[in-house]
Amino acid sequence: MAPAEPAALPAHEVYAIRYASVSRRAADNFLARADAHDGPMPLDFYCWLVRGGGRNVLVDTGFSACSARARGRDFSLRPETALARLGLAPEAIDDLVLTHLHYDHAGNVEAYPRAQVHLQDAEMRYATGRYMCFEAMRHFFSADDVQAVVRRLYAGRLRFHDGDTQLAPGLELYRIGGHTPGLQVVRVHTARGWVVLASDALHYYRNYTDNNPFPAIFHVGDMLEGYARIRNLADSEAHIVPGHDPLVAERYPPADAGGGIYRLHAPPL
Numbered sequence: 001m002a003p004a005e006p007a008a009l010p011a012h013e014v015y016a017i018r019y020a021s022v023s024r025r026a027a028d029n030f031l032a033r034a035d036a037h038d039g040p041m042p043l044d045f046y047c048w049l050v051r052g053g054g055r056n057v058l059v060d061t062g063f064s065a066c067s068a069r070a071r072g073r074d075f076s077l078r079p080e081t082a083l084a085r086l087g088l089a090p091e092a093i094d095d096l097v098l099t100h101l102h103y104d105h106a107g108n109v110e111a112y113p114r115a116q117v118h119l120q121d122a123e124m125r126y127a128t129g130r131y132m133c134f135e136a137m138r139h140f141f142s143a144d145d146v147q148a149v150v151r152r153l154y155a156g157r158l159r160f161h162d163g164d165t166q167l168a169p170g171l172e173l174y175r176i177g178g179h180t181p182g183l184q185v186v187r188v189h190t191a192r193g194w195v196v197l198a199s200d201a202l203h204y205y206r207n208y209t210d211n212n213p214f215p216a217i218f219h220v221g222d223m224l225e226g227y228a229r230i231r232n233l234a235d236s237e238a239h240i241v242p243g244h245d246p247l248v249a250e251r252y253p254p255a256d257a258g259g260g261i262y263r264l265h266a267p268p269l
Contacts, residue, residue: 009170011191012052014264015255016241016248017082019062020045020075029204030212031220041204044246045104047079048197048264049086050188053168055094058083058115059186059197064107067142071103077260080111085258097173099199099243100180101127101149103142110148117149117158118167120175123182124149124160126218140216174233176201178223179216185230190265193235197264201226203244208237214244238268 022045026038048059062079063071080090096115098106100123109117127146132138152158161184164174170189177183179200186197201223203214208230213223234240241248241264251268255261 009189010053015049016262060105061108120182176226196234199243
């Protein structure tokens with residue numbers, strides 16, 4: 001992919017939407033287990049809005065109400081409520097980028113009727129293939145969510161990608177794998193430079209800085225190699241946004257007084 005000159009690229013707005021949170025122990029968030037006495041290390045759930053260049057792109061859709069009930073999760077902010085605070089109805093979303101098909105990233109696809117869905121070939125093969133014979137692998141998926149994506153395919157509103165691609169000027173997708181075979185990250189050009197929405201390629205900043213992945217992994221080697229690739233895609237380490245770290249909400253300015261929405265196109269506080 002030949003990069004465009006930065007001066008010719010739109011400067012997108014990027015918002016992190018924190019829609020839920022759960023308590024966890026720090027020791028449970030690393031493959032090489034941290035000291036059990038590290039104490040609590042909560043896990044936040046995010047989706048992301050990218051706005052600019054004449055389009056509104058939602059990166060991941062959060063978990064559904066059905067998944068929330070089944071897994072004992074509570075919404076702190078529903079994504080559609082966050083979008084309304086940013087002046088957008090669900091019908092205003094042009095594209096849905098699903099970084100992968102885990103239940104907390106791919107619920108509610110049907111809530112965005114106009115949106116074109118973007119997914120890696122490898123992810124659909126994984127979610128509908130032989131590995132789903134194993135409960136330990138399918139535990140992270142919701143059959144209803146996968147069916148909703150298949151229905152979008154048959155409605156002609158699913159675009160598959162095989163590796164890296166430019167979705168639009170200043171908006172790029174890169175397949176990283178690791179966490180799932182088809183996990184993709186999103187590289188966005190903003191006023192402060194290239195920001196990488198890493199999603200579950202790294203859950204926490206510490207997974208990256210300690211070179212110690214979150215333990216939900218399909219391929220450990222791909223995840224570790226993905227850290228270096230993400231670093232090369234971002235303008236600096238301060239331009240990398242992990243998928244579940246509460247520190248995101250501490251490091252970035254809020255979008256409004258309501259809480260739960262953070263401006264990633266602004267420099268960290």
